[in-house]
Amino acid sequence: MTKGAATLFEAAGLADTAPRPLADRLRPRTLDEVIGQDHLLGQGMLGRMVRAGRLGSVIFWGPPGTGKTTVARLLAEVTELHFEQLSAIQSGVADLRKVFEQAKARRQEGRGTLLFIDEIHRFNRAQQDAFLPHMEDGTIVLVGATTENPSFELNSALLSRASVLTFKRLDDDALEALLQRAEAHEGRKLPVDEDARAALIGMADGDGRGLINLAEDVFLSVGKDAKAPIDREALTALVQRRAPIYDKGQDGHYNLISALHKSVRGSDPDAALYWLARMFAGGEDPLYIARRLVRMAVEDIGLADPAALLQANAAKDAYDFLGSPEGELALAQATVYLATAPKSNAAYMAFNAASRVAKESGSLLPPKHILNAPTTLMKQEGYGRDYAYDHNEKGAFSGQNYFPDGVERQQFYTPTGRGFEREVKERLERWAEIRAKRGGA
Numbered sequence: 001m002t003k004g005a006a007t008l009f010e011a012a013g014l015a016d017t018a019p020r021p022l023a024d025r026l027r028p029r030t031l032d033e034v035i036g037q038d039h040l041l042g043q044g045m046l047g048r049m050v051r052a053g054r055l056g057s058v059i060f061w062g063p064p065g066t067g068k069t070t071v072a073r074l075l076a077e078v079t080e081l082h083f084e085q086l087s088a089i090q091s092g093v094a095d096l097r098k099v100f101e102q103a104k105a106r107r108q109e110g111r112g113t114l115l116f117i118d119e120i121h122r123f124n125r126a127q128q129d130a131f132l133p134h135m136e137d138g139t140i141v142l143v144g145a146t147t148e149n150p151s152f153e154l155n156s157a158l159l160s161r162a163s164v165l166t167f168k169r170l171d172d173d174a175l176e177a178l179l180q181r182a183e184a185h186e187g188r189k190l191p192v193d194e195d196a197r198a199a200l201i202g203m204a205d206g207d208g209r210g211l212i213n214l215a216e217d218v219f220l221s222v223g224k225d226a227k228a229p230i231d232r233e234a235l236t237a238l239v240q241r242r243a244p245i246y247d248k249g250q251d252g253h254y255n256l257i258s259a260l261h262k263s264v265r266g267s268d269p270d271a272a273l274y275w276l277a278r279m280f281a282g283g284e285d286p287l288y289i290a291r292r293l294v295r296m297a298v299e300d301i302g303l304a305d306p307a308a309l310l311q312a313n314a315a316k317d318a319y320d321f322l323g324s325p326e327g328e329l330a331l332a333q334a335t336v337y338l339a340t341a342p343k344s345n346a347a348y349m350a351f352n353a354a355s356r357v358a359k360e361s362g363s364l365l366p367p368k369h370i371l372n373a374p375t376t377l378m379k380q381e382g383y384g385r386d387y388a389y390d391h392n393e394k395g396a397f398s399g400q401n402y403f404p405d406g407v408e409r410q411q412f413y414t415p416t417g418r419g420f421e422r423e424v425k426e427r428l429e430r431w432a433e434i435r436a437k438r439g440g441a
Helices: 045-052 068-078 093-108 125-129 132-136 156-160 172-186 194-204 208-222 232-238 251-265 269-281 286-304 307-322 326-340 346-361 376-380 421-438
Strands: 058-061 082-087 113-118 141-146 163-166
Touching (some): 045 068, 068 082, 082 093, 194 208, 251 269, 251 286, 251 326, 269 286, 286 421, 307 326
Parallel strands (some): 058 141, 058 163, 082 113, 113 141
8 A cells, every 4th residue: 555545444533543652652743853863953964954945865874762763754744755664674676666666656746755764774785776766866865774884784876875864872861851751741750769760761772762662661560559659679670671782793793892992902991891891781702802802912912011911811711611600700800901901012013014024025035044954055055154043142142133135124013111011122222232233233
């Protein structure tokens, strides 16, 4: 059935009296009623489009429950476009072809079409390409909604024809405003104390629709005859806590591990523990975290504290031995150790620099004096000649050249002087003086 055709039940007005979730009853009826997206509406890009009376194709990117679908519907109303909605999860090429044909017919009658595609990132590349000619000739105004990063999930050709607009996660003030709107609609206050109210907002995790659903659960469970407001503990028992928004294969995964890594690098154990706990709460594989801790130990701490790598590896082994949840404490301990350790990326940077020179210099042989000479011919060729055995030299240091002939001596590793690298720095400086005196430079 096409959009706008009423069933017999709708014509009789029966749909208006059917039970509807509170979140649906509270859905904004105008753009002014939309909460938490002022940067897009009003003086934002969408507000300017509405005032100009010309809506361009856009991609709405943001977490669930932030108003993407509602805003798309309201945009169609204020710009007098026919609203057509499809879900990329449930639709295919045949559905798209039908919508495009109807939009063309509608255009001949002088009316445009706003096509809203929910979860647009679920369409494959070929399906995404199907939109392009219809967007270019004005048959449709495409509004796509996605919770995933469009840069990774959508065709560059599609992105070049649409503006990406970011919907923000609703903050506590926006969620409080939604609760007050729900209370006004119900004609009574939510029967919870202040601490429980704050906990309810936290449970919503920035999702407006999720908050309203939780509030509706409380209204229905407690009823209108509540004698005393319920506290945080009673609230937790009453509503099932929502799982944090976290997709181990997508942005949530990469964003949180990035936050953990940078908190460790920034020597902030408290922030590092917070992001570690967030990843555990989201169901991240602890062994993935353990591998990343090992990476942090060698990339960001290195020889400033050689024990950091031992700690990270020991934490991985401890988790393997203990399993969850006890093994997670070992990973937390390693996280604190790494965050509080002196930092150096000198070895990391040195290896990168050495790798670049190795690729540029080709297949040069080592200098002959450090090559073994197991045959007479090799001895005649000078292999091993004048090699100085370092253990026989003063201070066990000969100062010989170990770079290939034709390659000037390079300095890749420059210790920082922090932690154990302070000793390494002094040692290297002393050896450099000896090398210069003996001609090894």
